[in-house]
Amino acid sequence: MRADAQRNLDSLLDAAKAVFLEQGVDAPAKVITDRAGVGVGTLYRHFPLRSDLVVAVFRHEVDAAADAAPAIAARYEPxxxxxxxxxxxTEFVAAKRGLAAALHSGDPAFEPLPGYFQERFGPTLTSLLEAAAAAGDIRADVDAVNLLHAVSNLCMSPTDDGPDYSRRMVALLVDGMRFGAPAR
Structure with a gap:
């Protein structure tokens, strides 16, 4: 893909993520393209169907979160x-909120996404958990898939208290994983 085409695609994905979070997945295409700084034709050239754009945004966000793990692990103690x-x-979960209605709509285009979610995040989180347990930072019996679901549930406040609420709840969960860790 040419550099300018890749920039356009990246701009569309970033703009769609923001617009979906603010207005939902049914937001007008023009709002997305205006924010991305591209024409509507560019949007439809890359994503002929709305579901194509939703899937692309979801995968882009999953990949960005999963791909961040090795750099974080290299920089910090386990x-x-x-x-x-x-x-x-939790940032990913917040972005997913804007996609949630579409993802649970029953549209067959979205059926592979839960598998993709677990395929990317399961090994990523398992690696981080194993390193933290080996270092004695957390208890060793934490399952990655269960933790992903727990964090997702904690971030879905019924009153939509925002990202600060989600971070506080996840911090409490992490503190709980430290309970029962072997003494250093």
């Missing part, structure tokens, strides 16, 4: 790396 990555994951 327990801190786990905590920071879970904070990054």
């Amino acid at each position: 327990g801190e790396a786990l905590s920071r990555w879970l904070d990054r994951f």
Whole structure:
């Protein structure tokens, strides 16, 4: 893909993520293209169907969160790396909120996404958990898939208290994982 085409695609995905979060997935295409700084034709050239755009935004966000883990793990001690990555994951959950209605709509285009979610996040989080447990930072019996679901549920406040609420709840969960960790 040419550099300008890649920039347009990246701009569309970033704009769609923001617009979906603010207005939902049914927001007008013109709002997305205006924010991305491209024409409507560019949007439809890359994403002929709305579901194509929703899937692309979801996958883009999953990939960005999963791909952040190795850099975080290289920069921080295992327990801190786990905590920071879970904070990054809460950002993903917030972005997913704008996609939730579409993802649960029954549209067959979205059926592969839960598998993609687990395929990307399961090994990512398992690696962080194993490193933190080996370092004695957390208890060793934390399952990655269960933790992903727990964090997702904690971030779905019924009163939509925002990202600060989600971060506080996840921080409490991380503190709970430290209980029962072997003494250093």
